Amino acid sequence: MGADSRAEHAGRGRSTRAVVLAACGGLLVTGCATMPDSGDVQAVKGAGTGDSQVRVYAVAPRENADPDEIVDGFLEAMTSDDPGFATARKYLTKKAAQGWRPEQSITVLTTAPDREQADRNADPDNQGRAFPLSGRKIATVDARHGYQPNSPAEYLQSIHVVQQPLANGKGKEWRIDSLPPGLILGEADFLRNYRSVNKYYFASGEDWVVADPVYIRQRQDPVTRMDPVTQTVKALLEGPTNWLKPAVDSQFPSGTELKAGVTTLTTDDQSTLRVPLNAKADRAGGEACRRMAAQLLFTLGDLTSVRVEQVELLGSGGQSLCRLGKGQAVEFAAVRDTDREEHPYFVDEHGKLMMLLVGGKEANAPVEVPGPFGKGTVPLRSVAVDRGETRAAGVGQTGRELIVSSITTEQDPLPPVLTSRAARPDDRLSAPSWDGRGDLWVADRDPAAPQLWMVPDGTGHPVKVRTPWLGDGARIESLRVSADGVRIALVVTRGERTTLQIGRIQRQTTDEEQIVSVLDLQPAAPRMESVKAVSWAGPSRLVVVGREAGGVQQIRYLQTDGSTSTTSVLPGLNGVTSVAAPHEETVPVVADSDDDGIVRLAPGTNWQPVAKKGFSPVYPG
Template sequence: MDTRRTLPALLLCTALALTGCNSLPGNSEPQALRKFESSQHEAAAMTPIAGREPDLLVRDFYVAAANPTSDYLSARNFLTPDAAHRWNPRESTLIVNRIDLTTRPDAASGTHAYQIRGEVIGRLSSDGSYRPESFLYEADVELRQVDGEWRIDSLPDGIVMERTELRNQYQPHDLYFFDPTNRVLVGDRRWVFANNDTLNTTLLSLWAQGPSKLIRPAVSTTLPAEAEFTGAEDGVYHFSGLANLGPDQRLLLAASLVWTLSTARVQGPYAIEADGQPLLDFSREYTTDDFAEFNPQSYVGSAPAIYALTDRNLYQVSNGGLDTKNNVLANVGDIRSAAMSSDGTGAIVRQEGERNRLWVGELSQHMDRSVLAETLTTPTFEYDPAVVWVVADGRRVLRVVRSAASGELSESNVNISELHDIDGDISVLRLSHDGTRAAFVIAGRLYTAVIQRPNASERRLTNVVEVAPQLGDSVLSVDWQLDGSLIVGTSTPDTPVWRVEQDGSAVTSLPAGNLTAPVVSVAASPSMLYVTDAHSTRQLPLGGNRGSFWREVPGLQGVRSALVVAN
C-alpha cells in the first residue's frame, strides 16, 4: 500500500463541539452541532464564600472563570442575576501575567467599583490553540449587594485568566495531522480543561474541526464536506460521510486519530467506525502498533550522532572523545558552522577569503559547493535530508535541493514577504524536526513561522509570531527540541538559557548556576541539552531539576566547541 499518496485531509467541516463541558470560549459556534452531555463526574461548581469582602470576591471570580463547565456556571455564581444573564464569556479568552485591582473612588453609594489591569501575554482561541500577545488589559467592574452579599453587577464580556490558572486548570495536548507529503504527523497543540473525564471525545471533537489557524497552511486539510464525527457510544468512535475515501486515505486518517488519543494517554485499543462499518478492513479496533511507521515520538530512545565544531574543524564525538581519523572534515579547516542529518548527509559553511560558501554532501563522499555570500547562517535540514535551508546576507532565505535524478544541487528563494516589516537581519534559522515550522532570530528577538507549500518547489514562511517577547533582544541561539519546544541561548547574565513552548504559552528559565553568558550555541538530543557559553561546551540531561549543574561534555573538557546533533 502506498501511504504517500495525498490524504484528502483531516478537516471535518461539520463536527461536534463540547460546549459547556470542555471546549474553550469563542465568539460563535458552528451551526450544525450536536452537543455532548456534560460528564457526571465534573467537579462541583465554585460558589462565593459567605460574607466575602468585595475585592476578594472579584479575585475569586477570576479564578472561577477559568472553569468552562456548564457554560461557566462557577463564574456566573459570582454575578448578580442580571449580570449573569448579560455576560458573554465566549467573547475572548485573554491570558495575563497577573490581575491587579485598584479601587475606583467614583463608585456610586452602596456599590464598589474596581479597575482591573493585567499584562496580556497570550490569547486562547475557541479551539484551544494559544497565541502569544503583548498589551495592557484595562477594564472596570462594579459590585452591588444581593441579599446582603456582594456580587458583580457590571463587567466586560470575555474571560481574563491568570497564567497560573491556565496551568492549574488546563492541560496541553497535541492533535495530529499529516504534513503535505503524508510521511510525518505534525503536532497541533491545544489547551483542554483538565477537570473532566471526557478527554477522548474532547480531543476528537477538536480534531474534527481541523487544524488550528496557525498550523493549517503546513498540513493536509481536505476531507469530504459531508464527513462528520458523530460521537462515541459503547467505546466506539463514530464517523459518517467517509464512504468515498480510499483505503490509503482511511489508513492515514486512522493513524492521525490513534496517535492523537495515544499521546494524550487515552487507553487503547481504539474502536473506530465510519458509516457503521470498521474504518479499516483489517480490524475494528486499532493500536499504535498498527501505525508504528507514523510514530511522532519515534525519536524516543534513539541515540543520534554528535559532532563538535572545534578550531574550525568538524569531528564526530564518540566514546568520550573526538574521532579525528574517520571523518573527512576533521582537517578541512575554515568551517564556520555545520548541520548533520541522520543519514550521514552534511551541510557546512566554510570561509573562502572574505566570503562564505555552503557545501552539501555525504561526509564519506565528495561534497558539492553551493551558495556563496558575505554571511551565511548555520544550515538546517528539512525532514527530507536532500533539502537544506540557509540565510544569505541576513535577508535571503535559500532552499538548496539535491535532485534525485541528476544528483545536482539547485537553489531557490523562500518567500519571506511576511518578514519584511520586521527590522533587522536573520542571524539564526532552524527548521523543526517534522519540517513544518521554522524558528528564527531577527535583531535578537525570537520568532516562529509555519512553512507553506504553494506548489511542489515553492516554500513560504507564514503565520509569523514572536514567541518570547519577554526575552527582548537578548536571543543569540535557538534549536528545536524533539518534543516541539525550543531551547534558547541568550546574553542575559542571570538566566542565559530558556525553554520556550512551541505555542509560546510558557517561557521557562533553565538551570544557570555554572553558566556564563553569552550562550552562543545550543543543541538538543532525545536525552541531553548542549550549550556553549563564554568558557566551554556543557551538557544537561533532559528533565534535570533547577538545582542541576551543566557539566562539560566528555572529550571536550576545557574546549569551547559548538555541538551538532544529527537530525
C-alpha cells in the same frame, strides 16, 4: 485571586469566596488539615505555582453581599472546575449570565487580575459601580485552544455591577451586568487548570504528521463535561489552529465530530480506544481511515493519563471503520527511525567536524568523521548534519561558501552550492539547517541583499524563499527548521532587540518553479529581551538560550506557541553561545560554553565537559 495570589489578596482585607483543596483525600492544602465545620471560609495559598493537584471550588455569593465581594467572588469562581461555571454565573445578572461564553477565549495575565476600588465617575447615572481590573497580559487562548503569546503588556478592563430585585421582590442584590469576554486567569491558575497537548495533522500533500500544540483542561471541562481524553479528540476533530491551518491537512471529512452525547472515552484491557464518530465519517475507509487513526494515535500519545496502543474508529451506527496500532502509525512520523541512536556533532578548534558518542554515563572522546570536513581540508565556521547522518552542510571559515559533503565515505571537496557576496564574514552565511525532506536552509545576512535560501536535497538549484517580513533592518542571525519541514525557528535582530520567531513554511509548485515562503512570524519567547541560540527538541518543543529583562542568561524549554512552565529551566551554564537538543528526551543536550567548551547535559544530571575547545554543536537537522 486564584491559587497564585489568593492569600495576598485576602491580606488586603478583600473577601475570598472560593475554597482551595489539594489531592489529600478532600483535605485542605496547608498541612492537609480537616475541613472546619464552622466559621468563615479562609484564604488558603496553593501548593505551588501551577500545581495541577490544587482544586478551587467556587462559593456562591452570600446574602446581601456588597459589590466588592461580588466582583472578588466572580474572579475566584472563574478559576474553578465548577460544572458549566454555574456558581460563577450566580454573580451575574440573568442577561449577563446568558451572554457570557467562558469557552470562547482565555486572557492570561502574569498574576491574577488586580481589582481596584470602584470608580464612581465611570457611572455618571449612578446606576451601578465600575471596578477597574488591571494586570500584565502575556497571552490569549482562542476558541480553538490555540495559545497566542505576546510581550507583557498592560491589561485594563472593568467589571460593572448593578442592583437587581430579589426573586421574592423584597429588596435588591448586587450583580455583575457587564464584564470582559471569556475567562481572565493569572498564569499560575491557567497552568493549574490547563495543559499543553499536541494535536497532529498531515503536512499538506505529504505522508507525515505535524504537531499543533493547544491547551485543554487538566480535568473535566466545565462547559462540555468531557474528560481530558475526549477533550483532546474533540480538539483534533475541530481542525488545526488558525496559524498552522494553511500548511496542513486533516484527513477527517469536514464536519466530522464525536457521536452526540460522548463525554468519556476509555481504553479496554488491550489498550484499544474506540472512538465513535458521527455520520460524516461513515464513508471513510481504506487509506484515508488509516490516516485518520494515525492522527488520533499521535495526538493521544501526548497524554500521560491514558495508554493507547491501538485506535478503532466507529461509524454512526457503531460499525468499525478501521483499526490502527502504534507500530503501524510510525510510518506517518516526521522522524521515522526513532530506534536509531542520534549523535551530536561539533567543530573542533581546527575547524574539523567531530562526532560525539554520548549515550553512556561518560562521554567518549570525539571521533573524526570521514570526508573533507573531518580531514580538515575544508575548515568550517558552522555545520549541519542531515537527519540520516550521511551528509553534512558546512559554511567555510570565511562565512562565504556553503558546501555539502558525505560524512560516511571519503571524497574530495565539492564546489559550493551557495556563495555570499557580503564584505564582512559576520554578514555572510548563517549556520545551515536540514529539514526532514532532505532540503537545506541557510540565510545570507548581506546587508545589501538579505535573503533566506532553500537548497532542494542539498544539491539542487537554490530557491529564494519569499520573506515579506525580511526588510526594514531585520536580520536573521540563525535558523533551525523542524523535522516536518512546516515550521522554522528564526533568531531575528531588529533594532536593539534579538528575538525568537516561529515562521510557517508554505510550498507551491508551478510548471515553471517551486515557490517557497516563510509567513506569519509569531513570537516564541516574548518574555526574553535577547535570544542567543535555539534548537528543536522534539515535535513542538524548543531549547532556547536567552535573557529576560533585567535577568541573567538562561537555557529553557519553550513550546513553539511561546508557552512555558516553571519547571522548564535547565541548570545554569555561563557564556553559552549555541545549543543542540535531540529529538528524543533520553539523549543529552549539548552546548558550547565560552568557559567550559563543549558540554553535555544528560537527563537528571548536571552539565559535564566533553571537549575543552570547540563550537557549533548540532544534532541531525
